[in-house]
Amino acid sequence: MRTKSSNPASTSESRFLGNISTSSLRNLLPRSISTKPSKSIFSSRNPSSNAENTPPLDPNVQTKYADDDSSSATKPVLSDLSKSRITEVAPSDCQKQPSATLDPPVKSETDPSDGDGGVLPPPDPSVKVVARIRPTKDGENWGDRTVKKVSPRTLSVGDRTFSFDSVFDSKSGQEDVFQKVGVPLVKNALAGYNTSILSYGQSGSGKTYTLWGPPSAMVEDSRPDSCQGIVPRIFEMLFREIQKEQENSEGKQLNYQFRCSFLEIYNEQIGDLLDPTLRNLEIKDDPKNGVYVENLTEEYVTSYEDVTQILIKGLSSRKVGATSMNSKSSRSHIVCTFIIESWCKETSSKCFGSSKTSRMSFIDLAGLDRNKVDDSGRQCAREDKYVKKSLSRLGLLVNTLAKAPQTGKSEDVPYKASCLTHLLQESIGGNSKLTVICAVSPDNKNDGEILRTLRFGERVKYIRNEPVINEITEDDVNGLTDQIRQLKEELIRAKSSGSVGSNNGYFQGRNVRESLNQLRVSLNRSLILPHIDNDSDEEVNVDEDDVRELHQQLLQNSSEDVRDYSVSRDSVQFGGSCDTDLASEDDFHSSEEKELDLKESQDELPLPSKDNFELADKAINPAIKSGVSISLCCQSPFLQDPTLSESPKLRNAQRKSVTFSSICSVSQNNIPDNSKLKSDVLRQSLNQSEHTQSSLRSSKIFPGPTESLAASLQRGLQIIDHHQQNSAPSKSSVSFSFEHLTLKPRPEVDKANSSAQTIPENTAIHRWTICLFTLCILQKKSV
Numbered sequence: 126m127r128t129k130s131s132n133p134a135s136t137s138e139s140r141f142l143g144n145i146s147t148s149s150l151r152n153l154l155p156r157s158i159s160t161k162p163s164k165s166i167f168s169s170r171n172p173s174s175n176a177e178n179t180p181p182l183d184p185n186v187q188t189k190y191a192d193d194d195s196s197s198a199t200k201p202v203l204s205d206l207s208k209s210r211i212t213e214v215a216p217s218d219c220q221k222q223p224s225a226t227l228d229p230p231v232k233s234e235t236d237p238s239d240g241d242g243g244v245l246p247p248p249d250p251s252v253k254v255v256a257r258i259r260p261t262k263d264g265e266n267w268g269d270r271t272v273k274k275v276s277p278r279t280l281s282v283g284d285r286t287f288s289f290d291s292v293f294d295s296k297s298g299q300e301d302v303f304q305k306v307g308v309p310l311v312k313n314a315l316a317g318y319n320t321s322i323l324s325y326g327q328s329g330s331g332k333t334y335t336l337w338g339p340p341s342a343m344v345e346d347s348r349p350d351s352c353q354g355i356v357p358r359i360f361e362m363l364f365r366e367i368q369k370e371q372e373n374s375e376g377k378q379l380n381y382q383f384r385c386s387f388l389e390i391y392n393e394q395i396g397d398l399l400d401p402t403l404r405n406l407e408i409k410d411d412p413k414n415g416v417y418v419e420n421l422t423e424e425y426v427t428s429y430e431d432v433t434q435i436l437i438k439g440l441s442s443r444k445v446g447a448t449s450m451n452s453k454s455s456r457s458h459i460v461c462t463f464i465i466e467s468w469c470k471e472t473s474s475k476c477f478g479s480s481k482t483s484r485m486s487f488i489d490l491a492g493l494d495r496n497k498v499d500d501s502g503r504q505c506a507r508e509d510k511y512v513k514k515s516l517s518r519l520g521l522l523v524n525t526l527a528k529a530p531q532t533g534k535s536e537d538v539p540y541k542a543s544c545l546t547h548l549l550q551e552s553i554g555g556n557s558k559l560t561v562i563c564a565v566s567p568d569n570k571n572d573g574e575i576l577r578t579l580r581f582g583e584r585v586k587y588i589r590n591e592p593v594i595n596e597i598t599e600d601d602v603n604g605l606t607d608q609i610r611q612l613k614e615e616l617i618r619a620k621s622s623g624s625v626g627s628n629n630g631y632f633q634g635r636n637v638r639e640s641l642n643q644l645r646v647s648l649n650r651s652l653i654l655p656h657i658d659n660d661s662d663e664e665v666n667v668d669e670d671d672v673r674e675l676h677q678q679l680l681q682n683s684s685e686d687v688r689d690y691s692v693s694r695d696s697v698q699f700g701g702s703c704d705t706d707l708a709s710e711d712d713f714h715s716s717e718e719k720e721l722d723l724k725e726s727q728d729e730l731p732l733p734s735k736d737n738f739e740l741a742d743k744a745i746n747p748a749i750k751s752g753v754s755i756s757l758c759c760q761s762p763f764l765q766d767p768t769l770s771e772s773p774k775l776r777n778a779q780r781k782s783v784t785f786s787s788i789c790s791v792s793q794n795n796i797p798d799n800s801k802l803k804s805d806v807l808r809q810s811l812n813q814s815e816h817t818q819s820s821l822r823s824s825k826i827f828p829g830p831t832e833s834l835a836a837s838l839q840r841g842l843q844i845i846d847h848h849q850q851n852s853a854p855s856k857s858s859v860s861f862s863f864e865h866l867t868l869k870p871r872p873e874v875d876k877a878n879s880s881a882q883t884i885p886e887n888t889a890i891h892r893w894t895i896c897l898f899t900l901c902i903l904q905k906k907s908v
């Protein structure tokens with residue numbers, strides 16, 4: 126199965142891990158399994174120069190350490206380098222002249238296969254450098270002017286000797302290189318390390334041959350004598366090992382996922398070798414996933430055959446040209462990246478298990494041909510210029526990194542000096558096990574090129590890579606889960622204490638909701654209407670101050686906690702004949718609905734005189750006017766049904782009698798019609814409120830039920846309905862007291878005495894309705 130991904134960053138997420146990327150999670154982990162580079166990889170000798178491929182300090186001396194207790198050099202202590210270093214005559218394997226030996230670790234590692242007599246296999250260094258001398262081609266005869274392998278780890282160029290981790294010559298086949306380079310790489314990759322192989326050398330020196338082999342050999346079986354390069358051998362071994370592992374994973378669930386990309390850097394532009402139409406791609410730096418190329422094709426693969434196809438496709442798309450050293454010279458640097466993601470868990474377990482991610486990078490550089498006498502064209506010159514420039518930047522990078530461990534200075538590393546150095550950020554000096562193959566021609570007539578290559582390899586050995594196993598274990602996941610839980614708890618505590626997020630909208634909203642809940646409790650307590658004693662003879666007067674105080678209290682309750690919910694005076698609707706619809710402008714009714722209500726009220730009801738309007742207007746706190754709907758109601762026997770209680774605040778308030786204008790009292794003859802009308806208005810309002818309520822509920826912005834409030838209103842409506850049916854015959858009026866809220870039948874009020882001291886029945890009910898609606902509105906806001 127192949128899946129093309131256009132976003133490398135996103136595809137770093139493992140499918141079987143869902144959205145959890147190993148590399149991402151690793152950034153969260155308190156620890157990583159880290160393999161510090163062995164001290165043995167550090168040379169005791171400072172790099173000779175910052176210049177690219179300049180010779181060592183003294184190529185004719187060999188270093189040895191004062192504390193060396195063996196014939197081989199031992200690991201240096203960097204801080205004691207200067208005093209511990211001594212010079213001595215070159216060892217016997219330097220046949221002609223003493224030469225510059227590379228760092229001691231090469232010799233300190235015991236390798237039975239090299240006949241060093243070691244017992245334990247050598248540790249695999251973080252940075253490994255091998256040299257390979259290409260065989261002489263047909264017709265080539267250089268006589269004595271050849272580069273010679275003088276030991277498994279040393280070679281000579283003229284009178285100079287260089288030591289590396291391994292040296293291969295014409296007698297070494299691809300399999301030999303694979304055993305030394307490829308096999309450890311596969312093991313490291315399966316262990317969870319990032320790994321890189323970089324082939325470096327002059328044009329025609331055998332870089333491409335070593336890595337990929339001839340195209341014809343790509344599909345061959347990797348027989349030991351085959352010409353197949355080490356990369357296809359690596360993939361064959363990788364899939365073979367994984368198959369073996371899966372076959373032996375009884376009781377375990379073992380999943381793998383692979384994906385591959387292939388790019389080239391040509392004339393300092395990145396092109397996609399798997400989709401040659403994609404040119405000039407950009408390098409991106411992701412803090413968690415590292416460097417990646419935007420929009421680069423990544424193909425998922427499941428088998429060695431899949432990879433082979435990708436390799437053939439990519440290599441055939443690479444730019445090639447002719448040089449004096451190679452008729453099919455690579456004119457671009459290419460980078461093949463292969464990502465392995467694995468996840469292992471016990472089959473019976475529901476736990477996470479463990480997950481690993483590793484990245485294999487194969488970098489085949491374009492070679493320089495400085496000996497070219499004639500360029501075949503301007504294009505060729507341009508290519509050479511870019512190749513030379515990028516290789517020069519690479520040399521500078523290597524010099525900088527090689528110097529850093531010894532000087533202790535954290536110099537700015539010039540990774541971004543070129544596309545190549547930028548892309549190699551992980552491989553060189555980063556989280557990767559690096560192997561550099563220094564490819565050299567056997568002809569030493571141009572020993573300048575050979576020396577450059579070998580000195581490059583020398584310097585690479587100074588670089589300190591810090592590869593880590595990219596693994597997430599069960600413990601890591603548990604640790605992260607604990608951390609998340611703790612953080613959540615801390616957050617909740619901080620939120621509840623109000624110490625966090627005061628400026629955060631979410632927390633503000635939460636505080637508002639809390640305040641609203643408090644408000645709701647407060648209003649419920651204060652507006653549960655007192656029991657109406659229908660039998661009481663006590664005349665209840667409505668005190669204007671009481672009304673004002675009630676309104677103020679309601680306003681305070683609302684405005685203290687929710688300023689937004691304060692209402693504007695402009696929207697006061699004060700219908701005639703004690704019918705007033707006060708509705709929340711913003712939340713309860715739309716302005717159109719309000720206007721409709723008002724219009725109906727004004728059309729059907731007699732308007733109060735200007736004076737009385739003003740009186741009533743004054744009696745209501747201006748700030749709350751728009752928030753309450755006042756409907757004409759009549760006293761009903763049902764009013765005794767609700768269990769009413771007095772507001773604690775009102776109870777303590779000084780109560781005064783108030784005289785309401787009799788204009789609020791309407792003729793009983795008008796009551797039925799008007800009350801019916803207003804009942805309808807009320808019902809309409811209620812319906813609207815229910816509509817609004819359901820809208821709010823469905824919007825989920827204001828969670829919380831208002832059923833009790835709706836029930837109260839419904840009950841009020843029933844009372845009004847009932848009163849409609851009975852008010853005309855009774856012709857009664859009531860007084861309204863905030864202390865007892867006792868509604869008492871009263872004789873019909875003479876129109877002439879319209880300035881009666883007691884509030885008429887309709888007005889009393891009307892006031893009750895005010896309270897009810899105010900509660901409704903504020904509660905609706907609060908929920």
Ligand SMILES: Nc1ncnc2c1ncn2[C@@H]1O[C@H](COP(=O)(O)OP(=O)(O)OP(=O)(O)O)[C@@H](O)[C@H]1O
Pocket residue numbers: 258259260326327328329330331332333334335448450451453454455456490491492493564
């Ligand atoms: N170890 C080897 N055994 C046999 N032939 C080799 C070996 N190394 C290189 N060659 C041959 O030498 C020639 C040049 O090799 P190759 O193309 O790999 O060089 P290169 O370093 O990649 O050159 P360039 O940088 O110009 O691309 C090829 O024909 C290749 O087959």
